[in-house]
Amino acid sequence: MSKQPLTPEGCAAAVGDIVARIFRELDAWREAIADRGPSVRVADLDSLVEGFVVPELTLPDPLLIGAGFIAAPQYVHGRDVHFAWWLGPVDSNPLLGNTSVPTRLDLSARVYIEYLRDFRTLEWYQVPESTHQTHITGPYVDHLCTCDYILTLTMPVRVEDEMVGVVGADIYVKRLERELLPLFLALDEPVVLLNEVGRVVVSTEPTMLVGDILPNPQHSLARYTQLTCTGTPLRIAIGVSTAAV
Numbered sequence: 001m002s003k004q005p006l007t008p009e010g011c012a013a014a015v016g017d018i019v020a021r022i023f024r025e026l027d028a029w030r031e032a033i034a035d036r037g038p039s040v041r042v043a044d045l046d047s048l049v050e051g052f053v054v055p056e057l058t059l060p061d062p063l064l065i066g067a068g069f070i071a072a073p074q075y076v077h078g079r080d081v082h083f084a085w086w087l088g089p090v091d092s093n094p095l096l097g098n099t100s101v102p103t104r105l106d107l108s109a110r111v112y113i114e115y116l117r118d119f120r121t122l123e124w125y126q127v128p129e130s131t132h133q134t135h136i137t138g139p140y141v142d143h144l145c146t147c148d149y150i151l152t153l154t155m156p157v158r159v160e161d162e163m164v165g166v167v168g169a170d171i172y173v174k175r176l177e178r179e180l181l182p183l184f185l186a187l188d189e190p191v192v193l194l195n196e197v198g199r200v201v202v203s204t205e206p207t208m209l210v211g212d213i214l215p216n217p218q219h220s221l222a223r224y225t226q227l228t229c230t231g232t233p234l235r236i237a238i239g240v241s242t243a244a245v
Contacts, residue, residue, distance in 0.1 A: 006186040008227055008238045014183055015193060015229035015236065018176070019153070022063070022169055023134055023231075025056065026155045029167045033069060038159050041077050045069070049084035056169075057088035057102045063179075064088065065146055066170035068105070069157070070125060075164040081119065083107055085168075087145050105145070128156040128166050136233060139173050139201050139211055149173035149210055151201070173210055177202050189238050192224070196233035205239065 029052050036044065053067045068085030076082040085105040091098050119125055124137040138151040154168040180202050184191035190205035198214040214220040224237035 012227040012229045016231050019232045026167045030157045064169045065172050071165040124152045124154045192237045
């Protein structure tokens, strides 16, 4: 049987499938944490989160580079701030060097002090807290852990109608490119994956680079057809083939 040609709609669906896969995992983690009740002990929470995060970070060719749970103030006994967060194995990281096993985020490191002072104002936490919905932050350069472009997906965890924190996962943009570029390049036209504010996530258009934000998307994408990636705030823009211009 001949293989069906890839379509723009197929590319948009592929993006939606990847995001849905990650959020399904986060939802399972959310339920496991919520089942612990309105407050937890540090050791119990850390053991729980490590148990479901580390296996994901040590899969062959894992999709995620970091994951865990960030607790709301006072949810963890005696803690105003508590991050149960692990970073997967990395190569040539300016902060960590080369690591072959998951590494726990060390809140005692001086590099984290200012960042964590008011983490509730950060997008990946503040938006789920205010909307009670899942959220995708980025792409942005993670200067604290990966020193590379990532997307952060977060989901609020609620117990008895009170938010007790967020579960989250980081994915390298370069890892997402490995999933999506073969699909995008199968189309004759240039393809750009954008977040909700017009920032470039993945692109086969040389003039639109990862992290670029289009100052006037209506003008920049005038020759593009845009499709929403179902279940996400992301969209793909398919342009006119450069061969036809």
